[in-house]
Amino acid sequence: MTDNSRDGIVIIDQEYRVYEANRRFVEMLGYSFDEISRLSVRDFDELFADQQVWEDVADLSSTGMTFETRFRRKDGATFPVEVSVSATKWAGQQLVFCVCRDISERKQSEEENKKLEQQLVQAQKLEAVGRLAGGVAHDFNNMLSVILGHTEIALNQIRPENPLYEDLQEILKAADRSAGLTRQLLAFARKQTVSPKVLDLNETVASMLKMLRRLIGEDIELLWSPGHDLWPVKIDPSQIDQMLANLAVNARDAIGGVGRVTIATANVTLTGESSRDGRAIPPGDYVILTVSDTGAGISEDALDHIFEPFYTTKEVGKGTGLGLSTVFGIVKQNNGFVEVQSAAESGTIFKIYLPKCSGGTVELDEGIESLRPPRGDETVLIVEDEPAILKLGATILGRQGYTVLTAGTPNQAIQVVAEQGDAINLLITDVVMPEMNGRDLVERLREVKPDLKCLYISGYTADAIAHHGVLDEGVRFLQKPFSVLELTTRVRQVLDEDQD
Numbered sequence: 001m002t003d004n005s006r007d008g009i010v011i012i013d014q015e016y017r018v019y020e021a022n023r024r025f026v027e028m029l030g031y032s033f034d035e036i037s038r039l040s041v042r043d044f045d046e047l048f049a050d051q052q053v054w055e056d057v058a059d060l061s062s063t064g065m066t067f068e069t070r071f072r073r074k075d076g077a078t079f080p081v082e083v084s085v086s087a088t089k090w091a092g093q094q095l096v097f098c099v100c101r102d103i104s105e106r107k108q109s110e111e112e113n114k115k116l117e118q119q120l121v122q123a124q125k126l127e128a129v130g131r132l133a134g135g136v137a138h139d140f141n142n143m144l145s146v147i148l149g150h151t152e153i154a155l156n157q158i159r160p161e162n163p164l165y166e167d168l169q170e171i172l173k174a175a176d177r178s179a180g181l182t183r184q185l186l187a188f189a190r191k192q193t194v195s196p197k198v199l200d201l202n203e204t205v206a207s208m209l210k211m212l213r214r215l216i217g218e219d220i221e222l223l224w225s226p227g228h229d230l231w232p233v234k235i236d237p238s239q240i241d242q243m244l245a246n247l248a249v250n251a252r253d254a255i256g257g258v259g260r261v262t263i264a265t266a267n268v269t270l271t272g273e274s275s276r277d278g279r280a281i282p283p284g285d286y287v288i289l290t291v292s293d294t295g296a297g298i299s300e301d302a303l304d305h306i307f308e309p310f311y312t313t314k315e316v317g318k319g320t321g322l323g324l325s326t327v328f329g330i331v332k333q334n335n336g337f338v339e340v341q342s343a344a345e346s347g348t349i350f351k352i353y354l355p356k357c358s359g360g361t362v363e364l365d366e367g368i369e370s371l372r373p374p375r376g377d378e379t380v381l382i383v384e385d386e387p388a389i390l391k392l393g394a395t396i397l398g399r400q401g402y403t404v405l406t407a408g409t410p411n412q413a414i415q416v417v418a419e420q421g422d423a424i425n426l427l428i429t430d431v432v433m434p435e436m437n438g439r440d441l442v443e444r445l446r447e448v449k450p451d452l453k454c455l456y457i458s459g460y461t462a463d464a465i466a467h468h469g470v471l472d473e474g475v476r477f478l479q480k481p482f483s484v485l486e487l488t489t490r491v492r493q494v495l496d497e498d499q500d
Helices: 023-029 104-155 163-189 201-206 209-216 237-255 323-333 387-399 410-423 438-448 484-496
Strands: 008-012 018-021 065-072 078-090 093-102 197-199 220-225 233-235 259-270 274-276 279-281 284-293 337-342 348-355 379-383 403-407 426-430 453-458 477-479
Touching: 008 023, 008 078, 023 065, 023 093, 078 104, 104 163, 104 387, 104 484, 197 201, 197 237, 201 237, 201 259, 201 284, 209 220, 209 237, 220 237, 233 237, 233 348, 237 259, 237 284, 237 323, 237 348, 323 337, 323 348, 379 387, 379 410, 387 403, 387 484, 403 410, 410 438, 426 438, 426 484, 438 453, 453 484, 477 484
Parallel strands: 220 259, 379 403, 379 426, 426 453, 453 477
Antiparallel strands: 008 018, 008 093, 065 078, 078 093, 197 233, 259 284, 274 279, 284 348, 337 348
8 A cells, every 4th residue: 555655544344444554554553564454443433433424434435525533542542633535446345445644733733823812812802901991090080089189178177076077088988999990990901100119029028918917807817938039020019019919809709718828939930931821921030929829719711701800700799800900910011920720619829920120129118108298388380181180289289388380281381481480399290181291391391490390190101201101210200099198298209309
């Protein structure tokens, strides 16, 4: 027979026995010629009982047919094959001529292409939802700034025993919760403006442990296993707080009673491209933050959707579906990767890979030191195209002793500086405005007043002052919505620091 063929060729009789075979067919199955001659189709076709074609051998026309099945080797291993069969006669016998092609590589390629298509669809879906979420959060943050600011002002004007005081407190709480939701939306959309710092992940996690223990409750044990000589990473500390809080709440709800949550860190070096959670991780040095729990685990079906915003398996009212999508967005914004290992009733392990920071030293975090809004007597120019926020900013800073000038557009701001530039100590400007963006406005104004200090405010990141959400060096920024304390503290910090 055709021993030079790349395909296995076998002739089968009407009793399903091997009548003759070529060398390639023998090699495919791992038998000797003598052993092959004693086999029937049942011995090497794993799906023999399901293949109607073998039952219709006598009815095959000379044109034949093609089908896929799985062959079983002598050692028991199976592999996919494509079989083309046609009827033939030899020495008065009705036989079936079979050309058998090993399609293992084709099947593997098809499977890889299918995975890539699924990943592309998922990425496109997340990107589309992210753009929508970012836009909604931006507009919502403007409204929340007004609600939060005026509620705080009203609270400071009445006594606690006033019947309205408790109502105002409830408004403030609801606005704070809403602000938290917008922060999560922006984190998922990767439009959360951040100020990355070189930090020791062990120190950052350790500072969170007390809060996390309160978050998960007394019935759940929290174990902390810090890695030794941990490499530094560059990330906004508040994002570590966000990720740990969301993963801890997720673990608490999965446990639903008594259990254990373990947080660990470690260094890892990947020498070749690895696959984590269906995504490729390039070689390099990483710091791993691991959060594992002894909870109910995640089903295989749910694993494909856990990072989608608003996807939740919890009861109505028990979860927003934004926790894990927030984690996903933060990790991707910091060029990291997430690996999830879980099965129903087997607990869950989240591994977050953050790139090692090669340069820089660990920085100390600047917190808000006082709970009282700081005062000042400098002159501040606020530029904001949203009238309600412009009025709010002027009211807050005016009450703290500042002289406040306002402008509703960049062109108005240019006119104010031209007339009163010598008196202005600080410019507070929105980033996205008609006529020109905040960054361009600052450049124009510094042509007139080179030493002008600036604080940007915005509802979400903008390319004018940030790249992929990371603030440019030297940029001072305040995220909307902000409280009275946050605005006055940030203003005081910028005024007190040396001019860059």
